[in-house]
Amino acid sequence: MLIDGNLVPVTEIEIEEARRQLALPADFLLVQATQQLYHNSGNGMIVIRMPADMFVVGFESRSGNSKFGVVQINSLKHKIKQD
Numbered sequence: 001m002l003i004d005g006n007l008v009p010v011t012e013i014e015i016e017e018a019r020r021q022l023a024l025p026a027d028f029l030l031v032q033a034t035q036q037l038y039h040n041s042g043n044g045m046i047v048i049r050m051p052a053d054m055f056v057v058g059f060e061s062r063s064g065n066s067k068f069g070v071v072q073i074n075s076l077k078h079k080i081k082q083d
Contacts, residue, residue, distance in 0.1 A: 003033045003055070008079050018057050018071040028059040028067060035080070037070070052077035 001010045015030045033055045037048040050056065053074045059067045 001030070001033060003080065004035055006081050008076065010076065014073050014076060017073055018055070019059065021071045022057075022059065022067060022069045024059055024067055025061075027063075028061050028065075030057060031060045032058040052080065 001008055010030065010033075018030060019026070019028060035050040035052075035055055037050055037056055039046050039048055050070070053072050053076065054070060055073060055076065056070055057068065061067075
């Protein structure tokens with residue numbers, strides 16, 4: 001999976017953990033992830049860098065429903081190139 005410009009191998013166990021944290025059924029597939037949280041502060045858009053083990057993720061079901069959330073996946077922090 002491409003996460004913030006880095007190709008990162010994400011295991012099925014890591015995907016299942018993210019799905020569990022968001023209380024999603026098994027038919028939701030991980031389609032995107034980032035460590036950048038975008039926030040409109042009212043004075044413009046700011047980017048908040050997430051801690052090394054935290055990710056903003058997007059899941060989509062086979063019927064087209066999308067769900068987003070923030071999850072903690074400790075094992076992924078060792079696979080991500082940190083600045």
